[in-house]
Amino acid sequence: MDLKEIQNLIKFVAKSGASEVKLEMDDVKITIRTGSDSETTIVQQVPVQASAPVVQQQVPAPVPVAAPEAPAAPAASSDDSKYITIKSPIIGTFYRKPSPDKPVFVEVGTDIKEGDVLCVIEAMKLFNEIESEVTGKIVKVLVDDASPVEFDQPLFLVDPS
Amino acid sequence: MYIIKLDAIGSTNAYLKELTLTSIPQDYTVVVSEHQTNGRGQMGTKWETEAGKNLTVSVFKKISKLNIQEQFYISMCVSLAITETLRKFQIKQLRIKWPNDILSANKKICGILIENIIKNNYMVGSIIGIGLNINQKFFNDLSQASSLSLLTGIIYSKEEILSEILKQIQFYFDLLESGKKSFIKNKYENQLFRMNKPSTFKLNNDETLSGIIKGIDNVGKLIIWTEDEIFRTFDLKEIKLLY
Numbered sequence: 001m002d003l004k005e006i007q008n009l010i011k012f013v014a015k016s017g018a019s020e021v022k023l024e025m026d027d028v029k030i031t032i033r034t035g036s037d038s039e040t041t042i043v044q045q046v047p048v049q050a051s052a053p054v055v056q057q058q059v060p061a062p063v064p065v066a067a068p069e070a071p072a073a074p075a076a077s078s079d080d081s082k083y084i085t086i087k088s089p090i091i092g093t094f095y096r097k098p099s100p101d102k103p104v105f106v107e108v109g110t111d112i113k114e115g116d117v118l119c120v121i122e123a124m125k126l127f128n129e130i131e132s133e134v135t136g137k138i139v140k141v142l143v144d145d146a147s148p149v150e151f152d153q154p155l156f157l158v159d160p161s
Numbered sequence: 162m163y164i165i166k167l168d169a170i171g172s173t174n175a176y177l178k179e180l181t182l183t184s185i186p187q188d189y190t191v192v193v194s195e196h197q198t199n200g201r202g203q204m205g206t207k208w209e210t211e212a213g214k215n216l217t218v219s220v221f222k223k224i225s226k227l228n229i230q231e232q233f234y235i236s237m238c239v240s241l242a243i244t245e246t247l248r249k250f251q252i253k254q255l256r257i258k259w260p261n262d263i264l265s266a267n268k269k270i271c272g273i274l275i276e277n278i279i280k281n282n283y284m285v286g287s288i289i290g291i292g293l294n295i296n297q298k299f300f301n302d303l304s305q306a307s308s309l310s311l312l313t314g315i316i317y318s319k320e321e322i323l324s325e326i327l328k329q330i331q332f333y334f335d336l337l338e339s340g341k342k343s344f345i346k347n348k349y350e351n352q353l354f355r356m357n358k359p360s361t362f363k364l365n366n367d368e369t370l371s372g373i374i375k376g377i378d379n380v381g382k383l384i385i386w387t388e389d390e391i392f393r394t395f396d397l398k399e400i401k402l403l404y
Binding site for chain 1: 201203204205229230232233235236260261273274275276277278279280281282287380381382396397398
């Protein structure tokens, strides 16, 4: 993939309003994130083969980003790629506790296993307990308690190792 | 249908949820309690009820064919089951206040709280909690609340009302399972409180908005035709109808 193609891809993603696009081809892996807190789009180009030397390029965005409403995660550090992102299956309000007077379901450092409840998403007065599909450790909580979330918005980063 | 009757419980929904932890219950498992001491509404709110006077019931419904994005249909089915039941008991001026409060003569008489059971991003069941004010005569600090008995002067049999509600819930879920989604949505919108009437709303930034409720979208957001002549949709936390 040449620079021109990457630039076109960035433009396309920025216009689409998507907050994150991941693309994996033969030997390249690209993650494009758009964010309201940074005016630029970050592209990482990382060889997929573990044996290859690590190459990282950061290309400033050629166009201003149409920032989505959702608070975007800060630009990815290459470390995050080994983590699993748990996303919201539905739009609604994100709650970290079963009720305001109870402790949070999980916090950074909590060991979780498949089936553990991570949060509640309330959608138009329907309550959805979101269970983990993976076993691992919570590395990051990406959304504040009681704030709105969109469909597919990342909620947690989990280290599966 | 499998009905569990209790004298008193914290919350019928919580009781039913405990049951689902060991195994998925039989479809239409019902828990009804004479008294509920720790009833819940929206996150952080309470549903208070006088012992023995009202209906506090939870129903477990298996969900198999519904996409998680379409869960508001569960709410619509339950709201319609309640209004249909109350119509049979000659309760007048029934409306559904979005998303699912049941009103008669502008007073709230019934609240619904639904908790979904999701496994691997698929819906497997719903715990449907219904609090219907039946024979309670006094409400502290709740000027917008009422009961069937307050509205009509009649003392009702809770059992008769419950059995009709359960019948109606089955009827509407049968419709949903046979794919009659647009029928359900139309019927729900036709009973929406303030539908097609100019109304005032308070937004979560404290601004007021004038507009007309035109219905709901597929995820259950409220669609309002505003003064600026545009359609806007709102989530539950973003807007409050002033009435």
